[in-house]
Amino acid sequence: MKKLLWVVMLLVAFAFIFPIVMMFFTSFKAEGEVLNPASVVPKLWTSENYRNVLEWSEEAPFGRWLLNSVFVSSSVTLLVLTLSSMAAFAITRLKVKGGGAFLGAVVFSMMVPGQLFLVPVYFILSKLHWLDTPAALIVPATAGGFGVFMLSQFMRAVPSAVEEAALIDGCSPAQVFINVTLPLCAPALATLGVLTFIGSWNDYVSPLVYMDSVRNYTLPVGIAMYQASYYTEYGRTLATSVLASIPLLIVFLVFQKQIVESMASSGLKD
Amino acid sequence: MTWKKRQQLTGYLFLAPYALSFLVFLVLPILVALVLSVMQFDLTATEQIKFIGTQNFTDAWKDDYVKQAMIATARYVLLFVPSLLVLSLAMAVGLNAVKKGRNVFRGMIFLPGIFTIAVTAILWQFFYNLEFGFFNWVIKQFGGTAVPWLSEKSLAMPSIVLMSLWWLSGGTAVILLASLQQIPTMYHEAAALDGAGSWKTFSKITMPLIKPVLLFTVLTNTIGAFQMFPQASLLTQGGPELSTRGTVQYIYEIAFQQYRLGYAAAISWMLTAVIMVFGIVQFIAMRRNSAQ
Structure with a gap:
């Protein structure tokens, strides 16, 4: 019984990663072999699809999209971490009036x-003349409340005695924030940072709505557009997909524990 | 200035950057959405921008496309949420029972959730392809005929749901697994001593104990499902015959293809009203749980 269950779970887990494995293999197949599902592993490995994708072209500047994605996601992550931790510090440690409200x-x-x-x-972005600029993807993404909420909960759960002592001893709030509070919150900041980065990297709707020029797209909208114009050339579109997903796969492999556990605890918090 | 006052002032300086962003991009948009919804506000006819009261709402109420989009949305919610719950719960129970390799399995099931919807849709389009997709290849191996997964009206929405399950059920399974692991083992040991079978233990002990978490996942996923948009717009473009075009996709098309911002804002508020019912239930349920 135990053995059978184990085999069933193995099959289920395999079913979930099978499409991903298929994506990887297909992206290395030559054009003719792509359309033959009977061969899962390429008979003839070729990097042709990847070379096609990486060739800089005006209609589909993959490298440019990658740079845009890296710039936008890093900026969003940095800003969310900075703004949220400062706000949570003001609310839970400096106890500003009206902070709770x-x-x-x-x-x-x-x-x-x-x-x-x-x-x-x-x-609002059109009034600010921010449409079709990176600011449209970066600044509104810092307004979400999740980071402030999560960091405030975290800070409330850890004792503030050290910080209070440091404040009374004449350290400035900024010194306390940088030297005591931030190191104390490192695990929560890491989790928030990883979740924010993944969310921003994968965001499809914002660039779809707020970006106009092809060269200003981030990867999700870029590859969706690419797929629309190279509809049947799955070798190419899947190679694009693999390239767009590699940074995330690395983040996932490095931070798997934080990602899965923060997901797991999201249902338990209350 | 006293020390206390200075600390307050510094506090507001620390709060200010986030508060500014919160005001401009969360509070202000809600007000703008309110104002737009009572205006005739077409970006293609800016000289005709004017206050029209509730006309956008009465127009939307009579708009057959709104009705169609709401029906498509409801179909997605009703297909997706129950199947997500059953699948995720089954996987969570399975994961909880296996010891060897549990974390590896958990990681594998969770993995699809980290892909962007654009990649997910490309991948599934490849699998669903009529002539050379993987699913139809398997069906043909068993002597069947190719199934038009995305072009047949009755199949398109279930196909979108299946992709969404692959994409999202791992995350829900992880949440449910965590709640199963919090149940003290002595409860199950006591039930076993009393001679309760495994189904009885599950329905009388496990289910009641994880009920709050189940409710949480049902509500958050229902709220999310009501806003389904890229899944359908990328996989079927809302077709065939607009049968999979959800409300958010219709709002998107009105606002950013026809540039009728006022009308789009009004439909957005109508959908918000529906969603907020579930949001408020969730809020109350969370309050009650944390009070206990």
Whole structure:
């Protein structure tokens, strides 16, 4: 019985990664072999698809999309970590008046469904003349309340005696924040950083709505557009997909524990 | 200035950057969405921008395309959420029972969730392809005929749901597994001593104990499913015959292909009203759980 269950779970787990394995193998197949599902592993390995993708072209500048994605996701991650930790520090450690009420408003805002923001944020970005610039993908992404909520919870759970002593001894709040609070919160910051990076890297709807020029796209919209124009050339589109996913696979392999555990605890928190 | 006052002032300086972003990109948009929804606001006819009261809402109420999109959305929610729950729960129970290799299996099941929807849709389009897709190849090996996964009206939505299950059920299974692991083993040992079978133990002990987490996953996934958009827009473009075009895709098309921002904002509010019902239930349920 135990053995049978183990085999079933193995099959289920295999079914989940099979499409990913298939994507990887197919991207190394020559054009003729791509359309033959009977061969899973390429009979003849070729890097032709990858060379086609990486050739810089005006219609599909893959390298440019990659740079845009790296720049946008890194900026979003850095800004979210900075702004959220500063805000959580002000609320839980410096205990600003009205901080609790502000946190309540932030948590309440997390209930408003994201689709409501599509049209008005587009309108605000157009007034700021930020449409079709990286700012449109970076700045609005820092407004979400999850980071402030999560870091405030974390800071409340760890004792603040050291920080209070340091403040009374005459350290400036900025010194305490940088030298005591941030190192203390390192595990929570790592988790928040990884989740923010993945979310930003995978965001498809924002660049679709706020970006206009092909060279300003990030990878998700770029590859979706690429797929629309090279519809049947699956070798190429799957090679693009593999390239776009490699940075995330690396992040996942390195931070698997943090990612899976933060997901797991999201249902248990309350 | 006293020390206390200075600390307050510094506090506000620390809070200010986030608060500014929160005000401009979370609070202000809600107000803008309210104003837009009562305006005739077409970017292609800017000289005709004017206040029209509730007309966008009455128009949307009569719009057959809105009705069609709401029906497509409801079909997705009703197909996706129950199947997600059953599949994730079964996988979580399975993972909880195996000891050897549990973390590896968990990682494998979770992995699809880290891919962007663009990659996910390309991959599944390849699998669903009529002539040379993997699924139809398997069916043909067993002597069947090719199935039009994405072009047949009755099949397109279930095909989108299947892809979404692959993409998202691992994450839910991980959440449920964590809640199963929190159940003290002595409960099950006591039930076994009393001679309870495994089904009885599951339904009388396990299920009631993980009920709060089950409710949480049902509600968050329902809220998410109501906003389904890229899955269908990439896999079927909302077809065949608009049968898989959800409400958010329709809002997107009105706002960013027809540039009718006012009308789009009104439909957005109608969908928000539906979603907020589930959001408020979730809020109350969370409050009650944390109060216990």
